Amino acid sequence: MGDPSQSRIPPPARRKAGLGSPAYVELHARSAFSFLRGAALPEQLAERAAELQMPAMAVCDRDGVYGAPRFYKTAREAGVRGIVGSELTMEDGHILPVLVESRTGYQNLSRLLTQAKLRGTKEHAPVAWDDLPEYAGGLVALFAPGPGQGTVGNPQKLLSTFGRDRVFIEIQRHHTRGEQRRNQALIDLARQQRLPLLATNGVLYARPAQREVLDVFTCLRHHTQLDLAGRLLEQNAERHLKSAAEMQALFHDLPEAIANTVRLAERLEFTLEDLGYEFPRFPVEPGDTMEAMLYRVSYEGARRRYGQDLSAKVRKQLERELKLICEFKFAGYFLIVWDLVRFCRAGDIMVQGRGSAANSVVCYCLEITCCDPIEYKLLFERFLSEGRGRRSWPDIDLDLPSGERRESVIQEVYRRYGERGAAMTANVITYRGRSAAREIGKTLNFSNDVLDRFSNLFANGDFPHTLGFHEQLVKAGISPQHPRLPAFMRLYEAMHGLPRHLGQHSGGMVICQHNLDRVVPLERASMPGRVVLQWDKDDCEDLGIVKIDLLGLGMMAAIQETLALCSSRGREVPFHKLPQDDPATYEMIRKADTIGVFQIESRAQMATLPRMKPVCFYDIVIEVAIIRPGPIRGGLMHPYLARREGKEPETYFGYEELLKPVLGRTLGVPLFQEQMLGMAMVLADFSGSEAEELRRALSSHRSHERMSKVQMKLRSALERKGIQPSAIEQIVNAVSSFALYGFPESHAISFAYLAYGSSWLKVHRTPEFFTALLNNQPMGFYAPATLIKDAQRRGVKFRPVCVRDSQWDCTIDEEGAIRLGLRMVNRLQREHGERLIAARPFASIDDVRVRVRLGREEWRTLAEVGAFSALAKHRREVLWAVEEEYREGDLFNTAPLPPPTSCPLPPMNAAERLHADYEGTSLTIGKHPMALLRSRLPDAWRAADLLHAPDRTRVRIAGNVICRQRPGTANGVVFISLEDETGIANAIVPPWLFERERLRITQESFMVIEGILQSRAGTLIVHTERIESIPQPGFAGAVSHDFH
Amino acid sequence: MFAAIHVPDFALQCVLRREPAVRERALAVVDDGLPARLRQITPAARLLGVAPGMTTTQALGRCSALVFRTAGSLTAESACLLQCAESFSPWLEATGEGVVTLELRLEPQRRGGAEVESGCASVASRFPQAGALLAQLAACDFAAQLGIAATPDLALLAAHCARPVLCVENAADFLAELPLEVLAADPDSQAATPAAVELRAARAAAFRLLQRWGIGTLGAFAALSREDVVARLGSAAAVLWDRAAGRADRPLRLVRVPEIFAETMELEHEVETLEPLLFILRRFLEQLAARLAAAYRVAASLRLRLVFAAGAPYERELPIPAPTGEVDVLFRILEAQLEKVTAAAPVIALELSAHATRAGQKQFSLFESGLRDPAKFFETLARLQALLGDGRVGTPVAENTHRPDAFHLTTPSFDEPPFAPAAAPPPGPSLQRFRPPLPADVQARDGRPQHVFSEKAFGEITACRGPWRSSGDWWSDGAWDRIEWDIALGDQLYRLARQGDAWFLDGAYD
Secondary structure: OOOHHHOOOOHHHHHHHOOOOOOOOEOOEOOHHHOOOOOOOHHHHHHHHHHOOOOEEEEEEEOOOOOHHHHHHHHHHOOOEEEEEEEEEEOOOOEEEEEEOOHHHHHHHHHHHHHHHHHOOOOOOOEOHHHHHHHOOOEEEEEOOOOOOOOOOOOHHHHHHHOHHHEEEEEOOOOOOOHHHHHHHHHHHHHHHOOOEEEOOOEOEOOHHHHHHHHHHHHHHOOOOHHHHHHHOOOOOOOEOOOHHHHHHHOOOOHHHHHHHHHHHHHOOOOHHHOOOOOOOOOOOOOOOHHHHHHHHHHHHHHHHHOOOOOHHHHHHHHHHHHHHHHOOOHHHHHHHHHHHHHHHHOOOOOEEEHHHHHOHHHHHOOOOOOOOOOOOOOHHHOOOOOOOOOOOOOOEEEEEOOHHHHHHHHHHHHHHOOOOEEEEEEEEEOOHHHHHHHHHHHOOOOHHHHHHHHHHHOOOOOHHHOOHHHHHHHOOOOOOOOOHHHHHHHHHHHOOOEEEEEEEEEEEEEOOOOHHHOOOEEEOOOOOOEEEEEEHHHHHHOOOOEEEEEEEHHHHHHHHHHHHHHHOOOOOOHHHOOOOOHHHHHHHHOOOOOOOOOOOOHHHHHHHHHHOOOOHHHHHHHHHHOOHHHHHOOOHHHHHHHHOOOOOOOOOOOHHHHHHHHHHHOOOOOOHHHHHHHHHHHHOOOHHHHHHHHHHHHOOOOHHHHHHHHHHHHHHHHHOOOOHHHHHHHHHHHHHHHHHOOOHHHHHHHHHHHHHHHHHHHHOHHHHHHHHHHOOOOOOOOHHHHHHHHHHOOOOEEOOOOOOOOOOOEEOOOOOEEOOHHHOOOOOHHHHHHHHHOOOOOOHHHHHHHOOOOHHHHHHHHHOOOOOOOOOOHHHHHHHHOOOOOOOOOOOOOOOOOOOOOOOOOOOHHHHHHHHHHHHOOOOOOOHHHHHHHHOOOOEOHHHHHHOOOOOEEEEEEEEEEEEOOHHHOOOEEEEEEEOOEEEEEEEOHHHHHHOHHHHHHOOEEEEEEEEEEEOOEEEEEEEEEEEOOOOOOOOOOOEEOO | OEEEEEOOOHHHHHHHHHOHHHOOOOEEEEOOOOOOEEEEEOHHHHHOOOOOOOEHHHHHHHOOOOEEEEOOOOHHHHHHHHHHHHOOOOOEEEEEOOEEEEEOOOOOOOOOOOOOOOOOHHHHHHOOOHHHHHHHHHHOOOOOEEEEEOOHHHHHHHHHHOOOEEEOOOHHHHHHOOEHHHHHOOOOOOOOOHHHHHHHHHHHHHHHHHHHOOOOEHHHHHHOOHHHHHHHHOHHHHHHHHHHHOOOOOOOOOOOOOOOEEEEEEEEEEEOOHHHHHHHHHHHHHHHHHHHHHOOOEEEEEEEEEEEOOOOOEEEEEEEEEEEOOHHHHHHHHHHHHHOOOOOOOEEEEEEEEEEEOOOOOOOOOOOOOOOOHHHHHHHHHHHHHHHOOOOOOEEEEOOOOOOOOEEEEOOOOOOOOOOOOOOOOOOOOEEEEEEEEEEEEEEEOOEEEEEEEOOOEEEOOEEEEEEEEEEOOOOOOOEEEEEEEEEEOOEEEEEEEEOOEEEEEEEEO
């Protein structure tokens, strides 16, 4: 082992291992990030290695280093050195484990994997043997035939590629019959070739009990069931992480194989600490520097924002920020984001920085953000502070209009940095809830119908906290005595949170100075033109890799389209200079008439608005922030509203003098993350960076331990300052709860701009706004059917889809009515719609039929939704005509075609038209379905009439369910919104009733609710006592927004 | 003249026939789609707002006490339907699920039974046995409807509207007011050829389109020009139009009554002793024997299935050494088989079926080496089985599992070529297993066995290799976890295994 003082194994681990006692290092383990080929999280492997006092350990995931960052991080914290490796699938099917010796080796491995992944398909991307010599440097190969490979084979290929000193003969013992023969052959080979033997346990899970999960994964991989898998399954549970003593006993006859694990581990000096990541530099003119340029463009921007004469306050803040940015060497990062924003503006792409970037005056001056941090007294430390070390990069997220515009920005980044210089971060999709239960159920041979019912009980990601897992299984029809139930529950517990597959993060992009493929393997995303890296955003952050979030916001796309429509109609809107005191806008917001607007349209927001009664822009900032899990869970919402209504005095935890400057504008209730930082700074004497550290630790969802530590630190600091114990308790609770979910104030301001702006547009540019909303679906909280009914109640006229007049998108005609676009027709391909538009004008149905080629079902749908009403008497006339075979005329005969036979079909009645509208477009511009059902429900109140009902009246309401929600903060209460022909009525369902009627609530599209009306401060809500179905309403109704 | 028998909700009726105890409950027969949907429901379910076509989840939302059943195979019940009909006409068509059409070519002859009071005077003259037919079906627990008309398709439509018998005198009047949905009853619903499947899909599409056209009755449909309909909906719709207009005529696709001889019963009261079980089985055998005799067949084998209140069902195929239709002989075989059967839970359902054959007809192929006297061989096998118990007679077949010594026994087949190349045996000495493994007392040090004492072998272990560990089936009752050692006692090698705290001598190596 050499001189222990020279060892790279951390001393504590060596001590734990016992001085002088021969140790063992596991050098071949797969984590669950080998996707169905390993059953333990990397963290579990690292923790177990630490328990076993293993000084180091390697994780070799299949065809990647997916689990390496998590393993490295946990291992480092536990005093275990995390070694990187990977199992490579070679083109001939051979599995070649390799271990990383040096940074060069890591870069080679990363590039080798990238090469294979980008060359192959997503499902099959083997490594070519011919590629191996180029990338073999710095890697150590293990030679071992895989299970099922009959002969031991010959290591010559590896020897010539890696060299004699970097090939080990791997030997494993799992107490299975027949393995001795294979192992003896390997031992003979090692002696004959004079190659070192290396003992490993081929670890597939941390503890023996996890073998069950591996068996399930094996079944999933082979698309079979446990009962049928037979010899595909593990023979025993021996492939868990074993202690040095166990491995020594197992290889007592081959001590050198054990000793070699330690020797090799010593040689494998690379860890992810040594990644060599470098954020790209911004290109500047010769003689210039990035820092100088940042100063220059920031001051230029400041003069545009604040005028030529900058105040001392602005100058001071700018100087302070710029100094820190340059000190941290972040100038290039700011310039790159600035340049990207310039690209957007040049390309008419709306862009707005969100999140804590809005706390920075530099970002404001660079026009990355639109909120003035000086005006709102925002805390810069929330964005960037001293003492945060090089790994904590500032986080600038850019909101872009979703759709093509955002994609063009992403493609621009790829263009600038190359396919191997930029990539989207991954998103790890894990087994939880329905997905885990379904997969386990399949392998245990439960019927599909039972699993389907089980999934339905979850209802679209519903919080299952009021229905225990066991109870849920029983409700789905699985007997409590079912012999496989214990295994089902065990597996559900064990599989929960294990990675299922790798997706693509919604917007996080990583770019790199040198090729990114040297830092992390890259692979193709499912989406064409996208490259994704093997780690998620948390992994990247942990390793100091900076990402830029390019997030898509449907509302930004809608606003941008609204503005364009306004311009085209001569009703220009200076969106960034909207008056922020428009009475009509606030009037609408106070009435909670906010369907379709940004953020404040949700059911919970609408329930608060009549109490909040916003009168100024900052009220909207608070409204955006207050309906969040953090403030609600922290019990902050009601005190704030009560204080605002004057029902409760303003208090400041008993420290008014100290806290009023921090909490004054929110009446003593901490609502924003900046206020939390401020409280820690004022009351506990935290520095800005310490306070930010506190927030980061509290938001770290991965580590409860870290959270407890900082809570303790805050508590101690408050005690030292002599704060009253009761106040400490309140403060720590408030800080902890909304540090998890609360908004930064700057973020709330950015969102409030969009909320106010969209509200203004709804009031003053109603047709344009609704047109844009319809053209940018899916987005927001409500389906098009509900948006249309809302617009109609506001006096907007709609025209149906029309083959003669509709464009692909919805448009506004000369009279200001919205003409539905062809895009609203279900199952009509865009290409076909455009073909139809291009062939205009049409003289008759026959003319359309002859000149446009559409699918048969497309014709029928267009006919049924009345799209030919300009050319026919009624919808069925067209339905009759479109069924006829094409009657093409003779090419050389100019005589008109004979007239088609007259239609003998009856016209549709109102109910049939409604049914056809919903079938064909999922909406209607005619009567609401409830208008037709009303006569069957004479005792049901209409939504609009509830306003006139006294508080505590017993009422029955009926309608199309447009929203079902069960927020995690509501203790199991369910909120249901029913839409009828007059508006929307809201009801709440107590948990006991929800559990009793769970399936009725989640399955019925129309229902009747009976209960007691609560009418307070303009908020109407029915406390449900009884729920009934409306038997056979005859139409599907609008799509409901459920449990999101 | 044709008569169509229609058993409404046939799958549901079959389920209730097998399980009479649930007749009054809210019950639905579901299909096997995903999500599963309700096919047919009981009146009790309908009263609670449940409707066919709903998913099982939607239905549970409306009625949490709803009971689901799948219909399973309806072959036996369909055969029963045909067998009933065969008594009244030899010209039969298995028109669809729960639908049989008869051609009434001969002059009607009274076979006894009451006439039906149908309100239609012509029933008596056209098919006087209608009442007897319905009574016979009722005796088999089928509530059927009977339509009588000049063409098969018209008779089928009449059967759908019959309460319980309808004779169509004036086709045009009858058809005009019928709802379009009656056309959904497709006479080709049982053909499984690709062409038939395609045709059925085309007709279903045409039918859906007619609904979209707002055509509500057959009269409205027939009012459309046939040419226009065919031009728009294709030739598949022509058949529908012809049926709607009463112009469809076709010969019956005659079938032979299938030789399915099975009787099933779900017991309302659980049976705990052999005597009542044998009583029921004897009755089954008598019915089967009579049906076999009517078809000039004998039983080549019997298949018995007993379902218990708990645990796996008992299923046995009992080859009849010399195929026969004699009740006593068959009963003896059953009795011998059941004498050794014990169960932890009472019987709740039973099924007995006979595989029919013609007596004494068997010809060997050129290279087939059959038994000289198969009847005698199987008789011997049956005796051995009765003597030794279940699962102890037959040819062993290794199972696909790591579980040691996992195999099952199959009845030897002499209809197949006897030899297949055997897989190469694993290298090393072969193991002669002790079955069952011999319990052993073992002294161990540091987990390694040192001394062993058992019925067959004992003494100090002179050499020992292992351990080999295996475990599996952890998800089921059959979970195992064992450790094996190969040991030497003197010059003899043995395999020693430990399962839980118990040691066993598994076998000796050659």
